[in-house]
Amino acid sequence: MSSSIQPIKQNASMVVFGASGDLAKKKTFPALFSLYKDGRLPQDLVIVGYARSKIEPNDFIERITQYIKIDDNDSETKQKLEEFKKMCTYYRGSYDEVESFQGLNKHLLEREGDRTERNRVFYLALPPDVFVPVATHLKQQCYPEKGAARLIIEKPFGFDLDSARELQSKLGPLFHENEVYRIDHYLGKEMVQNLVHLRFCNPIFSQLWNKDSISNVQITFKEPIGTEGRGGYFDSSTIVRDIVQNHLVQVLSLIAMEPPTTLSADDLRDAKVQALRRTRLGELQDVVLGQYIKSKDGKHPGYLDDETVPKGSKCPTYSAIPMFVDNDRWDGVPFLLKAGKAMNAGKVEVRVQFKPVANGLFNDAYHNELVIRIQPNEAVYLKMNIKQPGISSKPLLTDLDLTYKNRFTNMKLHEAYEALFFDAFAGDQSRFARIDELECAWTLVGPLLQYMEKEKPEPKPYEYGSEGPDCLNEFLQKFGYSYDTPDYYEYPVTNLPEDK
Ligand code: NDP
Numbered sequence: 001m002s003s004s005i006q007p008i009k010q011n012a013s014m015v016v017f018g019a020s021g022d023l024a025k026k027k028t029f030p031a032l033f034s035l036y037k038d039g040r041l042p043q044d045l046v047i048v049g050y051a052r053s054k055i056e057p058n059d060f061i062e063r064i065t066q067y068i069k070i071d072d073n074d075s076e077t078k079q080k081l082e083e084f085k086k087m088c089t090y091y092r093g094s095y096d097e098v099e100s101f102q103g104l105n106k107h108l109l110e111r112e113g114d115r116t117e118r119n120r121v122f123y124l125a126l127p128p129d130v131f132v133p134v135a136t137h138l139k140q141q142c143y144p145e146k147g148a149a150r151l152i153i154e155k156p157f158g159f160d161l162d163s164a165r166e167l168q169s170k171l172g173p174l175f176h177e178n179e180v181y182r183i184d185h186y187l188g189k190e191m192v193q194n195l196v197h198l199r200f201c202n203p204i205f206s207q208l209w210n211k212d213s214i215s216n217v218q219i220t221f222k223e224p225i226g227t228e229g230r231g232g233y234f235d236s237s238t239i240v241r242d243i244v245q246n247h248l249v250q251v252l253s254l255i256a257m258e259p260p261t262t263l264s265a266d267d268l269r270d271a272k273v274q275a276l277r278r279t280r281l282g283e284l285q286d287v288v289l290g291q292y293i294k295s296k297d298g299k300h301p302g303y304l305d306d307e308t309v310p311k312g313s314k315c316p317t318y319s320a321i322p323m324f325v326d327n328d329r330w331d332g333v334p335f336l337l338k339a340g341k342a343m344n345a346g347k348v349e350v351r352v353q354f355k356p357v358a359n360g361l362f363n364d365a366y367h368n369e370l371v372i373r374i375q376p377n378e379a380v381y382l383k384m385n386i387k388q389p390g391i392s393s394k395p396l397l398t399d400l401d402l403t404y405k406n407r408f409t410n411m412k413l414h415e416a417y418e419a420l421f422f423d424a425f426a427g428d429q430s431r432f433a434r435i436d437e438l439e440c441a442w443t444l445v446g447p448l449l450q451y452m453e454k455e456k457p458e459p460k461p462y463e464y465g466s467e468g469p470d471c472l473n474e475f476l477q478k479f480g481y482s483y484d485t486p487d488y489y490e491y492p493v494t495n496l497p498e499d500k
């Protein structure tokens with residue numbers, strides 16, 4: 001996707017703030033290495049990890065490469081890893097003292113050597129309360145006199161609409177919107193990026209993508225693990241801030257938006273914002289909030305068993321939220337955003353259910369459904385009716401199945417962070433959240449957050465490892481989802497129903 005911002009191809013540095021953290025070792029550095037290995041980073045890139053912890057240089061390298069797995073006999077990649085290690089150093093400093101940033105600038109200058117320009121990418125993988133002091137010192141001490149600056153900011157961007165606006169009011173005067181890359185890592189996922197192509201490259205779908213053909217849309221996030229160890233953070237965040245406001249609302253905007261004028265970052269984000277501005281929450285009384293309790297076998301603790309969670313907390317770890325897009329295309333079509341921790345599976349998918357076939361010719365046909373499986377095992381499949389094979393005229397539900405690993409053998413799908421870092425160097429902001437998108441997303445979930453804070457509704461219990469609160473089926477039925485997958489719907493189909 002194009003953008004008018006110039007790509008950074010050389011004279012490049014990147015500073016990873018919070019380099020002692022979890023994200024750095026699990027995602028950031030493995031993603032940077034993968035890009036380096038594939039020749040997708042500027043060749044002269046200098047990478048500096050920055051944090052307050054005292055870490056010896058060798059330990060730092062050990063730490064940031066521990067999640068990079070290479071086959072024993074892959075000497076080429078091993079060689080690349082040695083080169084990559086030489087590109088990385090660690091600088092210890094605080095997040096609020098000017099001397100630390102003066103020191104960082106000096107360290108950068110030494111590492112960069114003589115350069116005609118200095119292009120610096122600053123990545124803030126830090127808790128949000130230090131975004132402003134860090135950005136302020138960066139602007140004053142490390143901003144290049146000649147060259148480009150990019151500020152990549154981790155989520156969460158604010159806690160609600162007011163705090164997001166306040167954060168922006170402080171960052172705005174420091175870094176131009178063109179320089180700011182707000183991460184929502186879901187936008188870097190292959191199948192999320194694919195939504196634009198599926199919708200606008202395939203007239204068969206674009207013709208049907210509206211209230212006349214679509215009955216309801218589900219966007220589902222399930223994680224098989226709880227909030228163990230993260231309870232402190234999660235309790236104030238809740239599933240609504242942690243997953244729905246950002247990842248699921250972003251997916252909704254890509255499904256609901258009108259065709260953008262072009263695929264440029266601004267046109268794309270304009271289209272998303274327009275859709276979000278017409279989106280509203282359904283009735284609060286229809287929202288399902290849940291909290292996980294101990295698993296049936298007692299092996300997994302309940303949310304409240306975590307010592308970092310305040311006693312008696314009513315924090316929802318599950319939510320099912322109806323939303324509506326009030327425009328001509330979507331009038332009346334429910335978008336059901338479901339997200340839960342400690343569930344029976346790890347799965348993220350979009351399920352577009354089409355309206356039923358007209359009665360008359362066939363009274364026993366199934367609903368068409370287009371499923372976009374974002375993870376794991378990326379796939380797009382269309383559930384459709386065929387004639388039952390053999391001497392029968394009954395409709396049978398099966399699917400047109402595009403499972404990526406079957407179709408694209410030997411193809412490596414990138415990690416979300418690889419795509420995002422690549423884009424940040426390329427100067428492409430289309431997969432980063434613009435401030436008005438975030439404002440819309442906070443506005444959208446605002447009434448629910450206020451209701452949760454004021455009314456403190458009792459979340460419905462569900463067992464760790466279950467499908468969520470019991471009332472979920474009722475919720476889905478109310479919004480028109482028809483669960484009519486027959487028993488034989490499996491791979492390969494071995495037991496067709498008897499033809500009577
Ligand atoms: P960590 O909690 O591990 O924090 C990263 C580093 O920040 C720590 O190593 C620590 O470094 C420093 N730090 C921690 N707490 C504070 C504090 N109160 N004040 C100042 N510095 C602090 O977080 P992660 O590495 O897991 O994540 C980094 C950021 O990314 C977080 O803000 C998180 O919200 C976000 N995130 C995003 C995810 C996504 O999927 N997009 C997933 C997970 C996290 P030191 O003490 O050495 O300076």
Ligand code: BG6
Pocket residue numbers: 155185223242243348
């Ligand atoms: C993060 C949330 O944004 O996304 C985490 O803070 C969650 O709670 C994570 O686990 C899920 O990301 P992914 O890429 O594993 O689906």
